[in-house]
Amino acid sequence: MxxxxxxxxxxxxxxxxxxxxxxRMCQGxxxxxxxxxxxxxxxxxxxxxxxxxxxxxxxxxYPQTAWKHPWLHIAFENAAAGASGVEAAIKAMKRKGVxxxxxxxxxxxxxxxxxxxxxxxxxxxGMLERRHNVLYIVYDNEAYMNTGIQRSGATPYKAWTxxxxxxxxxxxxxxxxxxxxxxxxAHRVPYAATVNPAYITDLYMKVRKAVEIEGPxxxxxxxxxxxxxxxxxxxxVTVSRLAVQTGVWINYEVENGEFRVTTPVPKRxxxxxxxxxxxxxxxxxxxxxxxxxxxxxxxxxxINKLVGKTVIGPVVE
Amino acid sequence: xxxxxxxxxxxxxxxxxxxxxSTVEYKTHxxxxxxxxxxxxxxxxxxxxxLYCPEGTIIExxxxxxxxxxxxxxxxxxxxxxYCKGCGICAQECPAKAIKMVEEVx
Ligand code: SF4
Ligand code: SF4
Numbered sequence: 001m002x003x004x005x006x007x008x009x010x011x012x013x014x015x016x017x018x019x020x021x022x023x024r025m026c027q028g029x030x031x032x033x034x035x036x037x038x039x040x041x042x043x044x045x046x047x048x049x050x051x052x053x054x055x056x057x058x059x060x061x062y063p064q065t066a067w068k069h070p071w072l073h074i075a076f077e078n079a080a081a082g083a084s085g086v087e088a089a090i091k092a093m094k095r096k097g098v099x100x101x102x103x104x105x106x107x108x109x110x111x112x113x114x115x116x117x118x119x120x121x122x123x124x125x126g127m128l129e130r131r132h133n134v135l136y137i138v139y140d141n142e143a144y145m146n147t148g149i150q151r152s153g154a155t156p157y158k159a160w161t162x163x164x165x166x167x168x169x170x171x172x173x174x175x176x177x178x179x180x181x182x183x184x185x186a187h188r189v190p191y192a193a194t195v196n197p198a199y200i201t202d203l204y205m206k207v208r209k210a211v212e213i214e215g216p217x218x219x220x221x222x223x224x225x226x227x228x229x230x231x232x233x234x235x236x237v238t239v240s241r242l243a244v245q246t247g248v249w250i251n252y253e254v255e256n257g258e259f260r261v262t263t264p265v266p267k268r269x270x271x272x273x274x275x276x277x278x279x280x281x282x283x284x285x286x287x288x289x290x291x292x293x294x295x296x297x298x299x300x301x302x303i304n305k306l307v308g309k310t311v312i313g314p315v316v317e
Numbered sequence: 318x319x320x321x322x323x324x325x326x327x328x329x330x331x332x333x334x335x336x337x338x339s340t341v342e343y344k345t346h347x348x349x350x351x352x353x354x355x356x357x358x359x360x361x362x363x364x365x366x367x368l369y370c371p372e373g374t375i376i377e378x379x380x381x382x383x384x385x386x387x388x389x390x391x392x393x394x395x396x397x398x399x400y401c402k403g404c405g406i407c408a409q410e411c412p413a414k415a416i417k418m419v420e421e422v423x
Contacts, residue, residue: 010364021372021400022340027348028404032371062332064339200368226404234405234418237369 008201008208014040023066024058028233030224030240031055031112031139033197038110038137038221039069041207046106047086048072051079051120053112054146054225055139077119080127083109083134106135106211113140113154117178128187128216135210135217138180141225149228153178157295158288160280161228171283176295184218185254192218193253193262198241202251202262209253222249230279242274247300247312259306267316271296345372349403351418353396357382359415362390366407366416374400375407 018039025032031054042048047070050056056073059066074082087107093099109127111120116138127134143161144150151161155173160166164173184192191213195203203221210217224240226233243249244263248271251263271293275281284292293315300312355366367375380393396407408416 010368013368015377017373019373020338020340021374021397022343022345023372024343024345025371027371027402028406029371033369036371036373037368059340060334061340061343063334064342065334065337066340068337197369232405234409236371236404237406237410 008204010201013037013200013204016040018042018044018068020066020068022064024061025054026226026233028226028236029054030197030222030226030236031141033200033236034139034195034203034221034223035059035110037197037200037203038207039067041204042069042106042108042211044069045104046108046211049074049079049083049086049107049109051109051111051115052076053115053139054141055110055112057146076115078123079109079111079115079120080123080134080136083107083136084123084127084130084132087132087134107133108211109134109136111136111138112145113138113142113180114144114152116140117153117180121183125183125187128184128189128218131215133214133216135207135219137207137219137221139221139223140180141223141228142177143225143228145225145228154180158281158284158292160230160283166283171288172280181218181220181254184220187216188257189218190215191253191255192220194220194222194249194251196222196240196244196249196251196263197224198237198244199251199263206253206262209255213255228280230282231277235277239274239277242269242277245269246271246274247296248274250300250303250312252303261303261307261311264311266313268300268313270315270317344399345402346399349401349421351403351405352398352421353401353403353405353407353416354419355394355396356415356417357393358384359413360394360411361413361415362392362394363412364394365410365412367394369406369410370401371404371406372400372402374398 019036049072094101140154142154143152149161150163156177158172160172166172193206224236246269252261304310367377374397376395378393382390382393405418408418
């Protein structure tokens with residue numbers, strides 16, 4: 001059975017900032033909005049282990065840090081392994097009486113899509129398999145952004161990146177986005193969810209839940225990248241919202257196998273409205289847009305089947 | 318004569334940052350070409366700009382404010398211009414159109 005906590009309102013989000021300004025994330029960065037509210041939702045009793053990635057390089061420019069939590073960086077591929085070690089150390093310290101047995105400390109690993117979908121995948125799988133009490137959060141900006149927009153396993157179909165260029169032969173990325181939630185759910189984790197920076201109260205509720213639940217939990221966060229997606233920095237939240245309204249992104253959670261869409265969309269907007277705000281999709285022809293629309297329709301159908309009713313409606317122009 | 322090198326135990330641990338939140342020392346205001354300005358008369362205190370600002374640089378204050386038409390508010394939203402990068406998300410998201418992006422002059 002799923003636990004149904006009180007749905008928070010915007011006024012439930014704590015005023016206190018646990019993520020300092022002065023970090024070097026780009027103007028209008030989606031991940032910056034995510035990190036602000038993730039840290040608020042975690043509260044103070046958490047230890048964060050971070051993979052190499054945009055957030056890591058921009059928040060810990062030596063000798064300063066934007067983090068107020070105990071925070072550890074190891075490498076690109078092993079945030080999940082590092083977090084597993086931290087969690088095991090906490091257990092040992094409790095056993096030896098170094099820290100009180102009832103002290104609740106959640107270990108949180110944060111990685112980008114490169115550090116999660118590609119480079120850190122086996123460490124993540126090991127962490128989930130060993131049932132560590134760790135929350136893993138991936139902020140997915142759909143390419144290797146801080147090194148100069150190289151494609152990753154998370155890059156969506158037809159998106160331009162510097163390694164999937166657009167020309168006579170190539171039309172951007174030709175492989176569909178990897179289904180990371182599917183991979184994680186195959187490990188039968190107690191809780192996994194998707195979040196989006198335009199829906200902060202939903203994000204807040206899910207991070208709280210993921211912290212409370214014992215065992216490995218996972219959150220997949222949509223994270224617009226203003227230079228990498230070629231979007232106006234002012235439109236980060238607009239693009240995030242459109243992703244949900246068009247069905248490109250679906251906010252859902254899976255708790256002990258029970259699937260629930262948390263942001264139902266009775267009337268979907270055409271996917272074109274989401275694509276046309278982004279320079280990385282500027283080259284798309286009408287046929288290519290129609291193809292992406294079909295792919296989204298199929299995914300929506302799959303989700304509706306999982307839920308057992310139409311939670312994401314048809315496209316209404 | 319060989320120089321006496323320090324042993325590894327006497328070396329300070331590498332890359333340990335002991336001051337949480339110390340990026341506040343680094344002001345990012347010079348990234349900005351447009352400056353958001355809140356019109357306190359139009360602001361309906363909805364909290365959305367505060368929510369979506371990537372820098373966390375819109376400050377929520379328990380500072381009462383009465384508009385010229387007599388509406389009383391208990392809160393005020395102000396921008397800390399030390400860190401605002403001028404992205405314009407606040408102006409874009411404000412439902413009351415109370416935030417204007419004006420050209421930054423220094
Ligand atoms: S312009 Fe951007 S950084 Fe500046 S206050 Fe508004 S949302 Fe925050
Ligand atoms: S978004 Fe606009 S109306 Fe809402 S608090 Fe900010 S300035 Fe005021």
